[in-house]
Amino acid sequence: MSESVVLRTVGGMLFPYILVYGLYVQMHGEIGPGGGFQAGILIAAAFILHSLLFSPQGTDRLLPSRLVDIAMCSGVLLYIGTGVLCLLMGGYFLDYSVLIPSDPAYAEALGMTLVEIGVGLTVASVILTMVRKIRGEAT
Amino acid sequence: MDPVLLLDVILLLLAVTTAITAMAIRDLLGSVMLMGIYGLLMAVIWADLFAMDVSFTEASVGAGAATILLLSALTRTGTRERTGGDHHLPALVVVLITGSVLIHGTSQMPAFGDPQAPAHIHVAPHYLSQDIGKVSQKSSDGATRRDFGDHVPNTVTAVLTAYRGYDTMFETVVIFSAGVCLVLLLRPRSPLRREQADE
Numbered sequence: 001m002s003e004s005v006v007l008r009t010v011g012g013m014l015f016p017y018i019l020v021y022g023l024y025v026q027m028h029g030e031i032g033p034g035g036g037f038q039a040g041i042l043i044a045a046a047f048i049l050h051s052l053l054f055s056p057q058g059t060d061r062l063l064p065s066r067l068v069d070i071a072m073c074s075g076v077l078l079y080i081g082t083g084v085l086c087l088l089m090g091g092y093f094l095d096y097s098v099l100i101p102s103d104p105a106y107a108e109a110l111g112m113t114l115v116e117i118g119v120g121l122t123v124a125s126v127i128l129t130m131v132r133k134i135r136g137e138a139t
Numbered sequence: 140m141d142p143v144l145l146l147d148v149i150l151l152l153l154a155v156t157t158a159i160t161a162m163a164i165r166d167l168l169g170s171v172m173l174m175g176i177y178g179l180l181m182a183v184i185w186a187d188l189f190a191m192d193v194s195f196t197e198a199s200v201g202a203g204a205a206t207i208l209l210l211s212a213l214t215r216t217g218t219r220e221r222t223g224g225d226h227h228l229p230a231l232v233v234v235l236i237t238g239s240v241l242i243h244g245t246s247q248m249p250a251f252g253d254p255q256a257p258a259h260i261h262v263a264p265h266y267l268s269q270d271i272g273k274v275s276q277k278s279s280d281g282a283t284r285r286d287f288g289d290h291v292p293n294t295v296t297a298v299l300t301a302y303r304g305y306d307t308m309f310e311t312v313v314i315f316s317a318g319v320c321l322v323l324l325l326r327p328r329s330p331l332r333r334e335q336a337d338e
Contacts, residue, residue, distance in 0.1 A: 025195075029293065030290065030293055031292055033293065033295070034195055035295075035296050041199040044204070045203055069322065072318050073315070076311055080308065094301075094304035105285070105286065108288075108290070108291070109291050111300075112296065115308070116296070118311065119311050122315050123314055125318065126315065127204055129321055130321055131207055131208060133322070134211045134325075135211040135215075
């Protein structure tokens, strides 16, 4: 926990903006530079900043480590699940165009957004877990 | 002198100097900080080469996440390097030979930005025009239709998650496995196990 009032005030003000920027990079990855991987790291960085400036227990209350573990698994499941859903809809594995038969081009973009969210969830929670475990915070 | 070339040379010199200094200094905290600066410089170099997605990743991973990880590791260890700076001669020879082979290899690579380079005339035109997938083949009216109906202007994302979806899927699985290994290796011992270990 940081003793400096300036650091804690500015960091606390920055925290929501980093989160929103991470979400923007996540959802904007199909249009501009970015995507799930970068967004995941940005979102993890927001929580790491929070735990560096305030107490690790506070961050743990904000985002319990059990929830991080669940997000880690559900990200991979979302990616593979999208592929399996394409199989069930009658296409190839990860062939998103079958998701919406009436508009295959839009379905491709939708499938890509879904798997990018999966990548983002996994990357964010793995990076957060890594830093927490190495610093010996979360139990 | 070409201002772009001047910028390239300055960035390259800065990156090399930072990397060598990061290895040379004995203060580990300073070394980690220099590695962060090195990551940021590499991000600028990637942006200079018009590789925006790589630049973005380098800035967030190389300068951000890796620095934080190394700093957290430093809180567990000391901040001074313990071993002396003795030089290992065979290692230097191996590194010099490998380096010269790699530099020799670059002499046969096409020039930067050469439109006739093999990488630019093989599949890249199809990636850029986004006309490989099934969607474009389905168009029966003869009009050229792009795979994602112009919903995905960023070709890098299109290649990563659609044209090479398997690759990205297993990358995600690799990251996930790393996270699971960390959770398993660094979990606190349960009270029962601790009692058994004490006996």
